[in-house]
Amino acid sequence: MKDTNERKLLSEEREQLILQALGDGARTIGELSQELGVSEATVRRDLQSLEKQGKARRIHGGAIRVQFPRTEPIFTEKATLHAREKQLIARRALDCIDDNDTIYLDGGSTILALARMLTSKQGLTIVTNSIMAAAELMESEHRLILLGGEFRALSRTLVGPLTAKIVSSLYIDKAFMGTIGFTVEDGISTTDANEAYTKELIMRRAKRVFVLMDSSKFGAPSLVVSGSLNDIDAIITDDAISSQAIKQLKKKKIDVIFPEMPSGKRANRET
């Protein structure tokens, strides 16, 4: 996959990408230089900076990740990936919300972007299991309800059996779900069983379920399946998914919604 996003990256973005690349083991300077589209000298400088921050360790010919990634790399790292698509998807989802709705916000960075936009609505009742979304909405005028439950650090959400206690006494108009993986056969899937369980409960409980995901999730299942395709009413995604997949989804009566493209282009047919 080549990123058609040929915008010049900021140094910190590059560093994030490098850390991510290092996640799969060690990398050589040459590889990194090519992947990032910058000169080897620049890669060396970035690595120097990362080493000073204690996030990576240099070795001859390349670099490896430091043993204990002490901070919360997972959340912030994932966040920067496909940031623009996520922004557009969230923007589209915003249009699906009416004033005074009762909505549910799932975890994940796309949903978080949506949360940040909710200041433009009025009188919402917002239910969420995402600490990040809650932190974002603390100052808002909306009514905010947090699911309780066990805190899962990786996703910063509340999950597990305890959430069921509260979910079962709520009624939700529209649920906005994120996901790690998705297939046309099984619907959404995630890495953690507790997380999957909570998602499932919510989807059963919501009148209308929207799944927000960038097209990279498509066709890539994760460990634990959550609910089924029948639980999903609509998918909001960017336009890089195959027209075949769209057909299959429509056959299952699932709406596929695309964001407004800023420059008006809509290049749907693909590889």
Place this chain on the structure above:
Amino acid sequence: MKDTNERKLLSEEREQLILQALGDGARTIGELSQELGVSEATVRRDLQSLEKQGKARRIHGGAIRVQFPRTEPIFTEKATLHAREKQLIARRALDCIDDNDTIYLDGGSTILALARMLTSKQGLTIVTNSIMAAAELMESEHRLILLGGEFRALSRTLVGPLTAKIVSSLYIDKAFMGTIGFTVEDGISTTDANEAYTKELIMRRAKRVFVLMDSSKFGAPSLVVSGSLNDIDAIITDDAISSQAIKQLKKKKIDVIFPEMPSGKRANRET
């Protein structure tokens, strides 16, 4: 174009839009300038302002959103009042906690101070209804469980009937409670009925209940009484309370615990 809103924007509106555009990732000055329809110089000034507010971080060529907004006007304000006493009280409470305990943390700045100290313990299961405490403990190794419920902005806690669902399925060794007011007749009291209700549930459910408060709370009732004196096992407070009050409390079999004074002095007789 989605933003055909050609009205001239106020700087604050622009800053809001910038934050939104930043999303999780980063943006270059050029992008922002174009998206907002203002010059790059203006974008820089806006970013400068956002950085001062702690909401964004500038980097060469653009800006990155800061993960967790720092400022909490309500909270920091109250926190500075009697800060030293609160610190000492929290310190003393810490000694009451053993490794592997299951503890409950209530809202309030004193308890928050305690939360920050918990890194020195191991293997705790921490139950809380305080978003601030949860945010503080996200990075820790402890097991963290949040009560669900309705978010109350003033105290930044989760309160109300929904919390009951989860509380009733938990068992807590030691509960550390804050309070707004206290009298020897009725025990702790607070301004909000939902808040009082949740406190009451917890105290009923905990094996041992500690109330942390500086002496200014003494003899000053608030609106809604929460539970009764019988629910309380110990009070941790500074030494500016009357010896008469101590006697009364001891008669009710409530321990009164004082912090270690840094200089070793213990001047208990008072005005």
Place this chain on the structure above:
DNA sequence: AAAATAACTTCATATTCTTGCAAAATATGT
């Protein structure tokens, strides 16, 4: 030890930042 590869240094170039200033917009006082 020689060859090959990688790392460091220096420098030229291209962006980006800062700063001061002027024009425009907005607020304020009479």
Place this chain on the structure above:
DNA sequence: ACATATTTTGCAAGAATATGAAGTTATTTT
């Protein structure tokens, strides 16, 4: 309503920074 402050915005020149290329030095491999 008018005139005067104050603030906001855009522009431009010099300062600062980032990047890439070339050449030199260090490290690894054979």
